[in-house]
Amino acid sequence: MLIRICRGWELPESAVTPESVVMGRRAAIGAGAGLIGGAVLPARAQAQGQAMRNPRYRPERDITPERDATTYNNYYEFNMSKDVVRQASRLRVSPWSIKIEGLVAQEREIGLEDLLRQVRLEERVYRHRCVEAWSMVVPWTGFPMSELVRLAQPKPEAKYVLFETAVQRDTMPGLRQNWYPWPYTEGLTVAEAQNELAFVVTGMYGKPLPPQNGAPIRIHVPWKYGFKSGKSIVRVRFQTERPSTFWEALQSTEYGFWANVNPEVAHPRWSQASERVLGTNERVPTRLFNGYGEFVAGLYTNLQNERLWA
Numbered sequence: 211m212l213i214r215i216c217r218g219w220e221l222p223e224s225a226v227t228p229e230s231v232v233m234g235r236r237a238a239i240g241a242g243a244g245l246i247g248g249a250v251l252p253a254r255a256q257a258q259g260q261a262m263r264n265p266r267y268r269p270e271r272d273i274t275p276e277r278d279a280t281t282y283n284n285y286y287e288f289n290m291s292k293d294v295v296r297q298a299s300r301l302r303v304s305p306w307s308i309k310i311e312g313l314v315a316q317e318r319e320i321g322l323e324d325l326l327r328q329v330r331l332e333e334r335v336y337r338h339r340c341v342e343a344w345s346m347v348v349p350w351t352g353f354p355m356s357e358l359v360r361l362a363q364p365k366p367e368a369k370y371v372l373f374e375t376a377v378q379r380d381t382m383p384g385l386r387q388n389w390y391p392w393p394y395t396e397g398l399t400v401a402e403a404q405n406e407l408a409f410v411v412t413g414m415y416g417k418p419l420p421p422q423n424g425a426p427i428r429i430h431v432p433w434k435y436g437f438k439s440g441k442s443i444v445r446v447r448f449q450t451e452r453p454s455t456f457w458e459a460l461q462s463t464e465y466g467f468w469a470n471v472n473p474e475v476a477h478p479r480w481s482q483a484s485e486r487v488l489g490t491n492e493r494v495p496t497r498l499f500n501g502y503g504e505f506v507a508g509l510y511t512n513l514q515n516e517r518l519w520a
């Protein structure tokens with residue numbers, strides 16, 4: 211017999227408001243509640259508000275005001291300013307599917323709804339540190355990336371996982387800048403993807419992800435600089451060779467594969483010793499692995515010859 215022990219942060223099924231009740235209430239609030247980017251979001255994604263906060267991950271800083279986290283963004287497919295909200299609102303987020311490819315038991319394409327039916331959503335408040343030396347603290351809704359790896363069933367030879375993000379030529383004017391190596395790709399080792407911190411994100415602040423933050427599904431890797439956290443994921447590929455990634459292909463002297471946060475290793479053009487906190491503009495010291503060393507330092511003990519910090 212399967213016995214399931216509830217951890218402290220999980221509500222028993224009986225205590226969770228049934229989705230039909232939540233959906234009914236949302237429907238009554240108004241049609242606008244489910245509209246993002248002009249498309250009706252999947253019912254399951256609308257239920258993000260139900261996800262319980264996981265208290266294991268403490269940000270030790272105040273949560274950034276939602277307005278700051280959702281109006282100061284990097285999404286180069288739209289434009290290169292921080293002000294992408296209006297242009298990103300054109301992103302088509304439904305229907306959405308993700309291709310799972312490469313060294314897996316069976317290559318397939320999975321619809322977002324179908325994927326979300328197979329995982330349990332939770333909320334995690336993570337620090338998010340951009341390589342440009344600003345940071346924020348966000349309550350993300352999502353599920354552990356290790357679950358995605360489990361569902362994909364990679365073969366033992368798979369050592370890396372590549373994340374490729376959406377290309378919508380008609381909605382993304384930034385793609386016309388053809389000196390960039392589109393599509394935006396990022397990668398992790400399979401071991402990193404299985405680390406408990408690596409997170410697949412479908413919402414923030416208890417709501418579905420807004421387009422400018424990577425709707426409808428992105429990744430978040432909190433111990434690495436923010437560029438590792440690709441938005442609007444459409445392809446996940448398992449492979450033996452280290453993937454070439456967007457920023458590394460563009461400027462390998464400044465941006466590498468590993469990109470772990472380290473205050474003592476300066477970017478060639480600026481210091482990484484401190485960061486500007488969005489919302490307050492306060493400057494605070496940056497922490498090694500963005501403060502998540504206890505979870506991830508062990509991943510790198512045999513990799514001293516690698517450029518772990520760029």
Ligand code: MTE
Nearest residue numbers: 283284285286340375394436437439440441
């Ligand atoms: N993903 C895509 N597809 N395109 C991008 O331009 N920018 C990256 C990352 N993911 C980017 C992306 C960078 S540089 C950062 S710092 C974070 O997204 C910013 O995420 P946020 O806007 O949600 O804070």
